[in-house]
Amino acid sequence: MPSAPRPVTNTAADKRWRPVEAAMRRNGYRAGGLIEALHAVQRAYGYIDEAAMRAIGAALQLPLSKIYGVVTFYHFFHLKPKGRHTCVVCLGTACYIKGADRLLQTISREQQVSPGETTADGRLSLLTARCVGACGQAPAVVIDDQVVGQAEESAIHRQLAGLNSAGPGSDEEQP
Amino acid sequence: MNPEELQRIAAEELQAKSAAKHRIGVCTASGCLSCGSREVLKAIEQEAAARPEANLRIEGVGCMGLCSRGPLVMVQSGPVPAENSGAGAETAFLFKELTPADAPALVAYLEQQKSDPPTVAAGSTASSLAAKRCDLSAPFFRRQVKVVLEQFENIDPERIESYLAAGGYRALLDCLHHRRPVEIIDEITRSGLRGRGGGGYPVGLKWSTVAKAGAFVPQAGRSSRQSAGATAADRPDGPRKYVICNADEGDPGAFMDRSVLECAPHRVLEGMAIAAYAVGADFGYLYVRAEYPLAVERLRKAIVQAEKRGLLGRNIGGSAFNFQVEIRLGAGAFVCGEETALLASIEGRRGQPRPRPPYPAEHGLWGCPTLINNVETLANVAAIINRGADWFAALGTEKSKGTKVFALAGKIKNTGLIEVPMGISIHEIVHEMGSGEVGGIKAVQTGGPSGGCIPAEHFHLPVDYESLQAEGSIMGSGGMIIMDEGAAMVDVARFFMEFCVEESCGKCAPCRVGTTQVLLLLEKIGRGEGTAADLGQLEELCHLLQQTSLCGLGQSAANPVLSTLRFFRREYEQLLVDNTGKSNETDGSQSPQQGPQEVKK
Ligand SMILES: Cc1cc2nc3c(=O)[nH]c(=O)nc-3n(C[C@H](O)[C@H](O)[C@H](O)COP(=O)(O)O)c2cc1C
Ligand code: SF4
Ligand code: FES
Ligand code: FES
Numbered sequence: 193m194p195s196a197p198r199p200v201t202n203t204a205a206d207k208r209w210r211p212v213e214a215a216m217r218r219n220g221y222r223a224g225g226l227i228e229a230l231h232a233v234q235r236a237y238g239y240i241d242e243a244a245m246r247a248i249g250a251a252l253q254l255p256l257s258k259i260y261g262v263v264t265f266y267h268f269f270h271l272k273p274k275g276r277h278t279c280v281v282c283l284g285t286a287c288y289i290k291g292a293d294r295l296l297q298t299i300s301r302e303q304q305v306s307p308g309e310t311t312a313d314g315r316l317s318l319l320t321a322r323c324v325g326a327c328g329q330a331p332a333v334v335i336d337d338q339v340v341g342q343a344e345e346s347a348i349h350r351q352l353a354g355l356n357s358a359g360p361g362s363d364e365e366q367p
Numbered sequence: 368m369n370p371e372e373l374q375r376i377a378a379e380e381l382q383a384k385s386a387a388k389h390r391i392g393v394c395t396a397s398g399c400l401s402c403g404s405r406e407v408l409k410a411i412e413q414e415a416a417a418r419p420e421a422n423l424r425i426e427g428v429g430c431m432g433l434c435s436r437g438p439l440v441m442v443q444s445g446p447v448p449a450e451n452s453g454a455g456a457e458t459a460f461l462f463k464e465l466t467p468a469d470a471p472a473l474v475a476y477l478e479q480q481k482s483d484p485p486t487v488a489a490g491s492t493a494s495s496l497a498a499k500r501c502d503l504s505a506p507f508f509r510r511q512v513k514v515v516l517e518q519f520e521n522i523d524p525e526r527i528e529s530y531l532a533a534g535g536y537r538a539l540l541d542c543l544h545h546r547r548p549v550e551i552i553d554e555i556t557r558s559g560l561r562g563r564g565g566g567g568y569p570v571g572l573k574w575s576t577v578a579k580a581g582a583f584v585p586q587a588g589r590s591s592r593q594s595a596g597a598t599a600a601d602r603p604d605g606p607r608k609y610v611i612c613n614a615d616e617g618d619p620g621a622f623m624d625r626s627v628l629e630c631a632p633h634r635v636l637e638g639m640a641i642a643a644y645a646v647g648a649d650f651g652y653l654y655v656r657a658e659y660p661l662a663v664e665r666l667r668k669a670i671v672q673a674e675k676r677g678l679l680g681r682n683i684g685g686s687a688f689n690f691q692v693e694i695r696l697g698a699g700a701f702v703c704g705e706e707t708a709l710l711a712s713i714e715g716r717r718g719q720p721r722p723r724p725p726y727p728a729e730h731g732l733w734g735c736p737t738l739i740n741n742v743e744t745l746a747n748v749a750a751i752i753n754r755g756a757d758w759f760a761a762l763g764t765e766k767s768k769g770t771k772v773f774a775l776a777g778k779i780k781n782t783g784l785i786e787v788p789m790g791i792s793i794h795e796i797v798h799e800m801g802s803g804e805v806g807g808i809k810a811v812q813t814g815g816p817s818g819g820c821i822p823a824e825h826f827h828l829p830v831d832y833e834s835l836q837a838e839g840s841i842m843g844s845g846g847m848i849i850m851d852e853g854a855a856m857v858d859v860a861r862f863f864m865e866f867c868v869e870e871s872c873g874k875c876a877p878c879r880v881g882t883t884q885v886l887l888l889l890e891k892i893g894r895g896e897g898t899a900a901d902l903g904q905l906e907e908l909c910h911l912l913q914q915t916s917l918c919g920l921g922q923s924a925a926n927p928v929l930s931t932l933r934f935f936r937r938e939y940e941q942l943l944v945d946n947t948g949k950s951n952e953t954d955g956s957q958s959p960q961q962g963p964q965e966v967k968k
Contacts, residue, residue: 224733226715231657231696265717265872266698268657284619285815285848286776288862322701322866323619325659327776327846328398328434328783337660339401342435 208236212244216251223252226262230269239270275310275317277355279303279335279348284323286330295331296320298345303352316352368677369685370540373531380532384447387424389477391415392441392520395427396434396629397661398622398783403466404438410467411440414474421478426529429519429630432511433501434783436463441520442477447532459520461501461508472496506799507781512762514770515746516786519630524665527672530633536678538752539637542644543686551645552578555748557756559768564613564704564741565817565843565919567767567832573738576728577646580736582608608648609737610639612745613709614655614662617701618815619866621846623772624742626784628655628662631746632669636692638745640679641752643690646738650691654709657696666694701816701870705918706739708872719872720918741844743772763789767831771842777812777849779803787830794826796847803849810850810934814843816863816870817923819930820856839930841923856935857942861889863927871920878921881912885928892942899943906932 215232219225226248233244245259263269281287281296296318300306303316310317326332329341333348336355340348368376384390393399393408408427415423431439442460462473473496501508513519523529530536542551556571612635616624628635639651655663670692673679681689695713702708703718710732712718731737747769751759763769767789776782779801787796797803797811810820819840821828828834835842850859864886873879888905891897909925916922932939 222715224713224715227698227712228695228715231698262715262717266700268697268699285812285846285862286620286782289777289848289850289854321658322617322699323621323658325616325622325625326398326401326434327620327622327774329401329437330776330782332401339397341398341401341437 209247211236212248213251216248221252223254226252226254226259227266230259230263234269239273241271272310274319275314277315277336277352278317278319279333279352280319280321280324281307282322282324282326282330282332282334283320284327284330286323286327287332290330292331295333295343295345295348299348299352302349316355368536368540370537370544373536373540376528377531377534380528381447384424384532386422388422388444389424390443390447390521391423391425391473391477392428392431392443393425394429394431394437394439394441395524396430396626398430398434398626399437399439400661402437406467407438407440407465407470410470411474414470418474418478421474423474423477426523427525429522429524430516430626430784431461431520432516432783432785433461433463433507433781435781436501436783438465439463439501440465440473442473443520447521459503461503462496462499463501464499469496469499506795507785507802510791510795510800511786512770512788513786514750514759514762515627515634515743515772516630516784517750522631524630524632525668527633527669527676527678530631534753535633535749536637536673538749539640539644539678540684542641542752543684543688548578548645548647551641551752554756555645555751558751558759559756559763559766560744560747560751560759561767561832562741563743563747563771563844565814565841567842570740570744573728573740574642574646576726577608577648577736577738580608580729582647582736607650607735608646609732609735610643610646610648610651611709611713611732611737611739612639612651612653612742613704613706613739614653614659614742615697615704615709616656616659616742616844617704617870618817618844618846620776620812620815620848621774621844623774623784623845625656625659625662627742627746627772628659629665632662632666633673634746634749635666635742636669636673636679638740638748639692640683640690641748642738642740642745644688646736648738649689651693652713652732653692653694654697654703654713655694657698663694663696670694700872701866702872702918702920705920708918709739710737717872719874720920722917743845764829764831766833771830771845773845773847775801775847775849777847778808778851778853779849789831790829792827792829793821796830797826797849801849804851807851808849809852809854810856812840812848812850812859812927813846814841814923814926815846816866817841817919817926818843818846819926820850820859820934821930822934825934839926839933841926856931856938857889857893860928860931861886861893864889864924867920867924871924875915875917875921877912877915878917878924881908881916881921882924884908885912885925889928892939895942895944897943898945902939902943 212232215228216225229248233240249256249259283292305311305318307318307320324332326339326341331343333340333343394404412425440462444458518533522533552574560570561567614624697703700718703712705720706727708718708720727737727739760768770786770788772786781801798805808823810822812820821838821840832842868882868886871878871882885908888901909928912925
C-alpha cells in the first residue's frame with residue numbers, strides 16, 4: 193500500500209465530518225478512540241468507506257490495515273452504503289422459534305433482494321440482526337429504526353410496499 | 368448534592384405525586400414503544416389536559432413485565448408507598464394493549480371516581496377497558512420478587528428526581544459519608560451476590576481482589592496502544608483503577624440488561640459508583656451494545672443529570688470521592704461480552720480474547736486493575752447497601768442468593784420480563800407464570816448459545832447456578848426460551864452452532880475450525896445424510912471444543928449440541944442413515960428435520 197498521502201474525502205470542508213473529528217479530539221487523538229471515530233463516521237455517512245478510513249488513519253497515526261481489520265471485525269460497521277430504507281429481520285433465538293427465517297425468506301422473495309443486499313434501485317436494504325431486544329414481541333422486524341413487534345407477513349408487506357422511494361436519507365445524496 | 372438536599376428533592380417529588388388523585392404510568396421501554404405506547408401516552412395527556420378536575424399525574428415509566436401485551440399502563444391511587452418497602456401502591460390497576468382510542472374512556476372513568484378506589488365496573492363507559500385489565504393476582508405478577516426491577520412502574524427513566532423519589536442514590540451517599548470501602552466489600556460479600564453475567568463469580572471476592580491490587584501508574588512515553596486512555600482532558604494522571612459495566616448482552620433472546628438500562632439507568636450508575644468507591648477506582652466505562660439506541664440515549668441523559676447534581680464527577684456528594692463515567696458503544700460482536708475481548712474493544716482494537724490469568728482484576732484496561740461486572744449485578748448493589756446483606760442473603764437458595772431476572776420468550780402465553788427468587792422451579796416459571804400449556808411444551812433453553820435445553824421432564828428443577836449446570840445447561844445471563852413440540856432439536860442445535868461459527872473471533876483453531884466442522888456435521892445429519900460414525904465424530908469434536916478453546920465462547924459452544932444429545936438423542940438417531948444410504952427408521956417416514964416453524968405451522 194503506497195504510504196504517500198492520498199487525497200482523502202475533503203474532510204475539512206465536509207460538515208458531516210465534524211462529529212468524527214470531535215470524537216477523535218475527545219479521545220486525545222489516541223488509538224483508543226478508533227472505534228468511537230468509526231461509529232461517528234457511520235452515524236454521519238451511513239457507512240465507512242476507504243477515504244474515511246484513510247482520514248482516520250492519518251489523524252490517529254494508524255495504518256490502514258489495522259483500521260480495516262477493526263472495521264471488518266465488527267458486524268455493526270458497513271463498508272457499503274445502505275438503501276434509502278432498511279428492513280432488519282431479527283434472527284435471534286426467540287424470533288427464530290417464532291418463524292423469523294421464513295419471514296425473511298418471503299420478504300426476500302417479494303422485495304427481490306437477498307438478505308444483506310440492497311435493491312437495484314437503492315430503495316431498500318434487507319438486513320438481519322441477532323436480537324434487537326424485543327424478544328417479548330417476537331418475531332421482530334425493524335423498518336427504518338421503528339421496531340415492529342409480533343410481525344405478521346401481511347402487515348410487513350403492506351408497510352414495505354408503502355415506503356415510497358423517497359424516504360429518510362433521500363434529501364441527502366449518499367456520498 | 369448532600370444527603371439533606373437529596374431528601375428534599377425526593378420529598379418534593381413524592382409530594383407532587385401524592386397530590387394527584389390518580390397516577391398514570393405508561394410504559395416507555397422499547398417493548399411497549401414498539402407497539403405504540405408513545406401515542407397512548409400523548410392521547411392520555413391530551414385527554415387529561417382537557418379535564419384538569421380529574422387531577423391526574425401522567426408519566427412515562429419503565430417496563431412492567433408483560434411486554435408481549437403492550438402498551439401497558441398502570442393506574443395507581445392512594446399514598447405513594449415508602450421506598451424500599453417492597454409494598455405496592457394502595458390500589459393499582461394494570462391495563463394491557465391500550466390504544467390512543469382508549470384514552471377518553473380511561474380518563475373519564477378515573478374522573479368519575481370520587482374518593483373510592485377505582486373498580487372497573489362492567490357496563491360503564493369503561494367496559495372495553497375492563498376487558499383490558501390485567502389480573503394482578505395472577506401468578507405472573509404475584510410470584511415475582513423485585514429487587515433489580517423494583518419500582519420500575521414508578522420511575523420515569525428520563526428524570527433523576529423520579530429515581531431520587533424512589534430512594535435512589537441514598538445508598539451511594541450513605542457509603543461515601545458513613546462507610547469505609549472494606550465495610551462495603553464485606554457487606555457485598557456477606558450478601559452472597561454472584562455475577563449475573565453468566566459466570567456466577569462471587570462479587571465480593573472480585574471486588575476485594577481489585578481493591579487489593581496496586582493501582583497501575585500509566586507511564587509517559589509508552590506505545591500509544593498501551594497507554595492510550597480515553598480521557599477527559601482534566602483527568603489526573605496518577606495511579607488508576609477502572610470499573611466497567613458489561614452491558615453488551617449478546618445472547619440472542621435475552622433482554623434483561625437492556626430493560627434495566629432503559630428503565631433505571633441511574634440504578635446502574637449508582638451501583639457503578641458504589642463499586643468504584645469500594646475498589647478505589649475513579650473512572651468507569653459502560654460498554655453498551657450499539658443495537659440498543661434507547662438505552663444509550665437514556666444513559667447519556669442520566670450521566671448528565673447525575674453530574675449536574677454532583678452525584679458523578681468530582682467530590683461526589685460533598686465527599687473527596689471522584690468518579691467519572693463514559694459510554695463506549697459495542698459494534699455487534701458477541702465475543703466482546705467476554706471480559707478480555709471487551710477490554711480490547713474499549714482500547715479500540717479487534718475484540719479478541721486473551722488467555723487468563725492475568726485476570727482483569729489485576730491487569731485490565733491499559734494494564735490497570737479493572738473491575739468488570741454485569742448490568743444486573745450492579746443493579747443489585749444499592750438495594751443490598753440499603754437493606755443489608757442479611758436481607759439479601761435470605762432470598763434465594765444456599766448457594767445462589769437473591770433474585771434473577773429472566774427474559775421469557777418463545778412458545779408461551781405470557782412472554783416478557785420477570786424477576787424471581789433463585790430456587791424457584793422451572794415448572795413454576797413456565798407453566799404457572801408463563802401460562803405455558805402443560806404437555807405442549809417440550810423444553811426450555813437457558814443460557815443462549817452457551818447453554819442447553821432442559822426437557823419438560825426435568826421442570827421440577829430449581830433455578831440456581833448449580834442445578835442448571837448439573838443438567839448441562841447454564842443460568843447464563845437470563846434468557847429463557849420456551850420450545851413446544853414443534854421444535855426440532857437437531858435444528859435448534861444447528862441454529863446455535865451457526866451463531867457460534869459467525870461469532871467465533873478466529874483467534875484459536877479449536878473454535879475457528881471446530882465450530883465449522885460441528886456445524887457441517889449437524890447440517891449433514893439434519894438433511895438425513897449422517898451416519899452413526901458422523902454422530903460419533905460430532906460428540907468427539909464437541910468435547911474437543913470444550914477442552915481446548917481459549918475463551919468461554921469456544922468452550923461452551925458445544926453445550927447446545929451436547930445437551931440436546933443428552934436429552935433428545937433419539938431425534939438425532941432417527942435422522943441417521945446406515946452405510947447403504949437407507950434411513951435407520953423402519954417405517955422410513957421420518958423426514959429430514961426442518962426449521963421449527965415449518966413443522967409447527
Ligand atoms: C462469549 C462470552 C460472552 C459474554 N457475554 C457477556 C455479556 O453479554 N454480558 C455480560 O455481562 N457478561 C458476558 N460474559 C461474561 C463476562 O466475561 C464476565 O464474566 C462478566 O461480565 C462478569 O460480570 P459478573 O461477574 O457481574 O457476571 C460473556 C462471556 C463470554 C465467554
Ligand atoms: S474460543 Fe473462539 S471466540 Fe474464543 S478466542 Fe478462541 S476463536 Fe476466539
Ligand atoms: S430474538 Fe429477536 S428480538 Fe430478541
Ligand atoms: S416493555 Fe412495556 S411492559 Fe415490558
